[in-house]
Amino acid sequence: MLQFLGNIEAKADAKGRIFVPATFRKRLQGANEEFLVLRKDIFQDCLVLYPGTVWEDEIETLRSRLNKWNKEQQQVFRQFVLDAERIEMDASGRILIPKRYMMLVGIEVDVRFLGVDDTIEIWAKEKLEKPLVDPDEFSVKLQELMG
Structure with a gap:
């Protein structure tokens, strides 16, 4: 199973090209991932890169929980895939992020590239300058979950 860990700064060029950090690139290449899927996160103000196999598993899981003959559920599925785009890494390890996503x-x-389990998040650097969760609240929540 793929797992990414890291908080790595990078820069986008004028065309929206960004080098995928080497540690993440090596994991992707080692797992023979042929493509990535990019979509905006559902809850946070960031982008999520799914390795191809992870994306396919997500789609399969979502589809298995939805009834395609239910109009509302089919609309949820459509919205999920509508906001996604297949991304290829070039030979130099760069990806092109379409302007609308940026x-x-x-x-x-x-x-900032942030490794989050089996996906890679891409954040505007300044949005990760402050904690996402108040430190006191974080320790309480973690204790509730793990204690």
Whole structure:
């Protein structure tokens, strides 16, 4: 199973090209991942890169929980895939993030790649300057979950 860990700064060029950090790139290549899927996160103001096999598992799981003959559930599925785009890494290890995605999450130049389990998040750098959760609240929540 793929697992990514790290908080790595990078820069986007004027065309929206960004080098995928070497540690993440090596994991992807070692797992023979042929493509990535990019979509905006459902809850956070960031982008999520799914390795191809992880994306396929997510789609299979989502589809198995939805009835395609239920109009509302089919619309949820459509929205999930509508907001996704297949991304290829070039030979140099760069990906091209379409402008609309960069605008959605406020990415200009400075970004942070964040390894989150089996996906890679891409944040506008300044959005990760402060904790996502208040430190006191974080310790309480973690204790509730793990204690």
